[in-house]
Amino acid sequence: MNKWALNIIATVLAVLFVFPLIWMLLVSLKPDGTNVYAMSDWVHFADLTFSNYKKVITGSEILRWTWNSTVIGVITTLLSILLSSLAAYSFSKMPFKSKGFLFVLITSGLLIPTEAILIPLYETTLHLNLIDNKWAIILPGLTNPIGILLLKQFMDGVPKDYIEAAQIDGSGTFRIWWNICLPLTKSAMVSVGIFFLILSWNNFLWPYLTITSEENMILSAGLPTFLSNNNMSLNMIMTASGIAAIPTILVFAILQRHIVQGVAMSGVKG
Known part of the structure; x- marks a missing residue:
């Protein structure tokens, strides 16, 4: 197996491991009560907010x-x-x-x-x-x-x-x-x-x-x-x-x- 194939496999594995963290971050930045089960809701960045973090901390x-x-x-x-x-x-x-x-x-x-x-x-x-x-x-x-x-x-x-x-x-x-x-x-x-x-x-x-x-x-x-x-x-x-x-x-x-x-x-x- 050549170097390019190993790099591709490593990149895919890295994305698989990082994806849950990215999903967790995006969901946490969505307003409370927002639907986050559809892929289209994840990539919609207009409504991102830190209000959830304020609620949890306070x-x-x-x-x-x-x-x-x-x-x-x-x-x-x-x-x-x-x-x-x-x-x-x-x-x-x-x-x-x-x-x-x-x-x-x-x-x-x-x-x-x-x-x-x-x-x-x-x-x-x-x-x-x-x-x-x-x-x-x-x-x-x-x-x-x-x-x-x-x-x-x-x-x-x-x-x-x-x-x-x-x-x-x-x-x-x-x-x-x-x-x-x-x-x-x-x-x-x-x-x-x-x-x-x-x-x-x-x-x-x-x-x-x-x-x-x-x-x-x-x-x-x-x-x-x-x-x-x-x-x-x-x-x-x-x-x-x-x-x-x-x-x-x-x-x-x-x-x-x-x-x-x-x-x-x-x-x-x-």
């Missing part, structure tokens, strides 16, 4: 929910990267007994669905008086073993000569992790961080169970409440969905270079 707590999601996502991402990188460094560069068993034990957590631990997790949260608290969402989000698994693979590629040279110079374990392993795995950490951020942003079931007040809701849990009250207005639904999609689109647009670098480096062996 008639709901969507900005507060977005702020709560941002705060929780950033804190969860930073703490997850910190803990995952420390654990990955210990499994990759530090010899200790039962290292293989503990690594298999931790990564086996990927086989356990979240739904299977909801009841004990909720009871623990209830006993800690964390119900309707942002930390009830943040703390369980720090236990995802995928970060340890991915970062360990990258830290395995850090040359042992760097570690031994630093040890000869008198560097301790923490300093080696901070000054050598972290800079050399920066692209991987950014990629893992984006994964954690999107995972936290799209988390629905657990926040829906633990957050009881509208003030502390995050976007993924608060948005269905708003949509259920506007189930007859497709324009308002698409407007709210568009506002919810903006932050994630911006994150991917700004950090897409790091994602590509992380994927490219995953095949490099140290």
